[in-house]
Amino acid sequence: MEGRLFEKLKVLGDGAKYDVSCSSSGVGRSGTAYGGQMGSAAACGICHSWAADGRCISLLKVLYSNDCSYNCEYCINRRTADVRRETFEPKELADLAMEFYRRNYIEGLFLSSAVLGNPDNTTERMFKCLYLLREEYGFRGYIHAKVLPGVSPELLSGIGHVADRLSVNIELPSEESLRKLAPQKQSAGIFRPMKQILNTQAEQKTLKHAGLMGKLKPLGANISIDDGSLADISENPLAVIDERKLYKEKFAPAGQTTQMIIGASPETDRSIIKTSETLYRSFRMKRVYFSAYIPVAESSNLPSIYTKPPLKREHRLYQADFLLRFYGFSADEILSEDNPFLDVDLDPKIIWALRNIERFPIEVNKASLEELLRIPGLGNTSALRILRQRRVAAIKYDDLKKIGVVLKRARFFLTCSGKYYGDRLLEPGYVKDRILSADQIKNSLVDQDRSLQISMFDSLSSAGKEREPLELSV
Numbered sequence: 001m002e003g004r005l006f007e008k009l010k011v012l013g014d015g016a017k018y019d020v021s022c023s024s025s026g027v028g029r030s031g032t033a034y035g036g037q038m039g040s041a042a043a044c045g046i047c048h049s050w051a052a053d054g055r056c057i058s059l060l061k062v063l064y065s066n067d068c069s070y071n072c073e074y075c076i077n078r079r080t081a082d083v084r085r086e087t088f089e090p091k092e093l094a095d096l097a098m099e100f101y102r103r104n105y106i107e108g109l110f111l112s113s114a115v116l117g118n119p120d121n122t123t124e125r126m127f128k129c130l131y132l133l134r135e136e137y138g139f140r141g142y143i144h145a146k147v148l149p150g151v152s153p154e155l156l157s158g159i160g161h162v163a164d165r166l167s168v169n170i171e172l173p174s175e176e177s178l179r180k181l182a183p184q185k186q187s188a189g190i191f192r193p194m195k196q197i198l199n200t201q202a203e204q205k206t207l208k209h210a211g212l213m214g215k216l217k218p219l220g221a222n223i224s225i226d227d228g229s230l231a232d233i234s235e236n237p238l239a240v241i242d243e244r245k246l247y248k249e250k251f252a253p254a255g256q257t258t259q260m261i262i263g264a265s266p267e268t269d270r271s272i273i274k275t276s277e278t279l280y281r282s283f284r285m286k287r288v289y290f291s292a293y294i295p296v297a298e299s300s301n302l303p304s305i306y307t308k309p310p311l312k313r314e315h316r317l318y319q320a321d322f323l324l325r326f327y328g329f330s331a332d333e334i335l336s337e338d339n340p341f342l343d344v345d346l347d348p349k350i351i352w353a354l355r356n357i358e359r360f361p362i363e364v365n366k367a368s369l370e371e372l373l374r375i376p377g378l379g380n381t382s383a384l385r386i387l388r389q390r391r392v393a394a395i396k397y398d399d400l401k402k403i404g405v406v407l408k409r410a411r412f413f414l415t416c417s418g419k420y421y422g423d424r425l426l427e428p429g430y431v432k433d434r435i436l437s438a439d440q441i442k443n444s445l446v447d448q449d450r451s452l453q454i455s456m457f458d459s460l461s462s463a464g465k466e467r468e469p470l471e472l473s474v
Contacts, residue, residue, distance in 0.1 A: 005096065011086045012063040015077055019061075019112050019146070019169075020259060020291045059142070060097055061110040064088055064126050068114030072171070072182040074264045076296045077114045087116060090128035098137050108142030109133070119148035119189075123155045130162040144254075147197075150189035156196055157251075165254035165286070168193045170279070173272045177265035180301055194258070194283045200251045255286040262317060263293035263310040264302055268340035270331065273320050277331040280324065290317045316342040323349060326380055327373045345436060350376045353413055354428040360413045361420055364395050377409030397421055408438045 063077075065087035071079040088096075093111075100106045111130070116122040126145060133139040145163035147156060160166055168190055172178045175187045258279060260272065276288040292309040295302065320342060323329035327349070334348050335341070343351045353360060353376050362371050364386055372383040382404040389395055389403065397416040401407055412422035412431045422431070 005092065008086045008088060008092075009062065009096065011084050012066055012088065013061065015063045015066045015114075016061045016110070016112055018076060018291065018294070019110075020289050058106045059108045059110045059144070060100055060106045062088075062093070062112075064093065064111060064113035064129070065116040065122065066114045067116055069117055070115050070182070070184045072185070073297060073299050073301055074181055074261055074293060078297070081297070088129070090125055091132060093129045094132040094137065097133060098139065101139070101141065106141075108144070110144045112146035113148070115148055119151040120155055122148055123151045123159060127155060127159045127162070130159065134162045142254075147193050149185050149193065151193060153196055156193055157200065160197065160200065160251045163252060165257065166197055166252045167257040167259065168197075169259045170275075171259070171261060172265050173260050173267040173275045174265065177267065181264065194256065194279075197252055197256045198283050201255070204251055256283065257287045257289060258285060259289040259291055261293050262290045262314055263307075268335075269313070269317060269320070269342045270335035270337070270340040272317060273324070273334055274331040276321055277324055288321060290314050290321070312344045313342070316344065316348060320348045323352075328370055346432065347376075349374075350409060350432075350435060354432060357426050357428050360426055361415045361422070362413060363415045363418070364400070365390060365417060375410055375413045377406035377411075377413075379404070409435055 065085075066077040066083065067085040067087050068075070068077045068079055075081075077083060097106070097109050109130075111126060113122050113126060116125070130143060130145060133143070142165075143163045144165045144167065145159050147159070147166050147168045149168060156166075170190055171182055171185065178185060178187060260275070262272065272290070279285045279288055292311050292314040293303070294309050295305045295307050298305050320334050323334055324331065329352070334352060339355075342348055353374070359374070362375055364372065364375075367375075369383055369387060372378055372386060373380065378386075382400075385403045386395055389399065395403075395416055397419065400410070400416070407421075412426065412434070415421075423434070424430070
């Protein structure tokens with residue numbers, strides 16, 4: 001790699017690290033060697049570190065440009081920041097991605113960008129790069145493209161047919177914070193592309209059922225460029241899309257995601273979770289990502305430059321997000337107006353259970369799937385295993401660990417055939433102390449010298465012991 005290109009990659013690769021909305025694709029896009037195509041996106045999903053089958057997956061995560069016209073106060077690439085500015089050319093980045101793929105460095109591309117001039121100018125350049133990869137180089141690997149707020153519908157339509165996943169960052173949890181910290185971004189400019197992505201996917205699903213996919217002309221195939229300088233085919237690939245070829249592909253088949261910055265503005269965790277819930281319901285988001293704010297500038301509107309990133313808060317928000325997506329919780333169940341922040345010591349599912357202690361213990365041999373999913377330490381997989389096992393024989397306490405239940409949490413909230421294994425009757429304060437003690441023991445073991453081997457028969461403390469069950473009437 002020549003020195004100038006390496007310098008660009010170094011700057012723009014480093015600039016992309018603040019965008020965390022880069023994960024599983026959930027798309028099946030395969031190539032055929034005899035057709036001159038290369039790569040594939042596995043249906044099991046691709047992420048930037050590990051695939052669902054345990055394979056390590058690498059994506060080239062990079063900005064197209066960091067030369068931004070906007071001046072968002074929380075951003076390292078804001079217009080007034082004193083940073084080195086670089087911008088790729090479309091063919092330059094496409095060639096770089098293919099070279100990395102041929103050397104087995106990467107299996108896909110995550111492409112974001114600062115606003116170079118305006119959203120349409122930037123998106124057009126990004127589209128040219130992705131069009132080259134798909135149509136000229138036959139690249140069939142996973143591509144995640146960032147959509148810039150305010151982009152025109154025609155350009156969004158074009159980029160959605162060459163990318164597997166799209167993401168439009170909501171940036172901040174409230175419109176008030178957006179106006180204060182990013183005045184050049186408007187909430188309407190963020191939500192309109194989200195709605196277009198949702199509607200286009202719904203339309204394609206309807207066309208597929210009607211057998212019309214690939215027969216209709218794509219939106220933006222004859223887009224005109226205002227300045228008239230991009231009329232040539234090589235300069236404006238969007239104007240010459242082969243609808244028969246391109247529109248056999250789905251529009252953003254892996255869906256859309258978004259990202260919120262946490263800690264740069266004063267919203268409560270409840271406000272953040274309720275915003276996430278609205279995004280899932282309104283736009284069918286695949287994921288809402290949370291990015292702990294890293295202080296990059298002195299400003300009266302931002303936390304001190306010496307403030308540590310709220311990583312624990314970010315972690316708890318992700319746990320609450322899982323409760324929304326997989327466990328049937330609502331935002332109002334997780335947090336209330338009286339309790340607007342998540343507990344930093346315990347995960348939100350345990351806190352919810354302690355606040356609703358009257359619902360417990362739950363008998364695992366009689367509970368419904370919805371009830372089982374409310375038990376801390378018990379997830380979707382273990383709940384389904386319990387339901388299957390119950391058809392054969394009653395669940396015993398010794399079976400739970402084999403099924404995958406985390407007993408150090410779950411034993412306080414369940415019974416097996418009327419027997420309770422949580423030491424004594426439920427008291428929120430006592431249960432919380434016991435769970436925290438167990439976590440402290442686990443953390444102390446991790447911190448110990450790895451050369452010390454502990455016997456499986458060693459007794460660490462009374463907090464780790466399990467006692468005889470209590471008989472309860474269930």
